[in-house]
Amino acid sequence: MLTATLGDITKLKVDALVNAAQNSLIRGGGVDGAIHQAAGQELQDECLTLNGCDTGDAKATKAYRLPAKYVIHTVGPVWRPRHLNGTEEKLLASCYRRSLEVAEKLGVKSIAFPAISTGIYGFPKELAAKIAVTEATHFEGNVESIFFVCFDEKTCGIYGRLLQVATKQ
Numbered sequence: 001m002l003t004a005t006l007g008d009i010t011k012l013k014v015d016a017l018v019n020a021a022q023n024s025l026i027r028g029g030g031v032d033g034a035i036h037q038a039a040g041q042e043l044q045d046e047c048l049t050l051n052g053c054d055t056g057d058a059k060a061t062k063a064y065r066l067p068a069k070y071v072i073h074t075v076g077p078v079w080r081p082r083h084l085n086g087t088e089e090k091l092l093a094s095c096y097r098r099s100l101e102v103a104e105k106l107g108v109k110s111i112a113f114p115a116i117s118t119g120i121y122g123f124p125k126e127l128a129a130k131i132a133v134t135e136a137t138h139f140e141g142n143v144e145s146i147f148f149v150c151f152d153e154k155t156c157g158i159y160g161r162l163l164q165v166a167t168k169q
Contacts, residue, residue: 076117
C-alpha cells in the first residue's frame with residue numbers, strides 16, 4: 001500500500017520513520033530537527049556512534065520517544081542545477097532504495113518517508129516525488145505500507161497524483 005498524507009511525520013505510528021539527515025547525522029533543521037526533538041537526546045547520542053552516513057546511503061537507530069520502532073537516517077543530495085548529469089537523481093533514488101533495504105533487514109512492515117532533499121537542499125518537488133514513487137513501486141520486499149508524509153498541501157497533491165498514476169499501471 002502506497003499512501004500520500006499531509007501531516008507531521010513524528011506523530012505517525014509506523015514501524016520506521018525515515019529521517020532526511022545530513023552526512024554527520026548530527027541534528028539539523030527541518031524534518032531532521034523535528035525528528036530529533038520528538039525522539040529526545042538518546043537519538044542524537046546513538047547517531048554519534050554511527051560515524052556519519054554517505055549521501056545516498058541509510059543507517060538505522062532506535063526511535064526512542066517516537067511512536068515508531070526505528071528511525072532510518074538517509075542523506076539526500078543537494079540540488080545543483082548547473083551540474084546536472086543525473087548524479088543528484090541517482091543519489092536521491094538510492095536514498096529511497098537503501099532506506100527500504102534497511103527496513104527490510106529490520107523486518108519493518110510500515111515505513112514513512114518525508115520528501116527527501118526538497119527543503120533546504122532544493123531538489124525540485126515534482127522530480128523528487130517521481131523518483132520516490134518509482135523506487136517505492138519497484139521495491140520487492142516485505143514492507144507492506146509506505147507512507148509519503150508531506151509538510152504542505154502542494155507536495156501532498158504531487159505525491160497523490162503520481163501514486164494514482166503508478167497504481168493504475
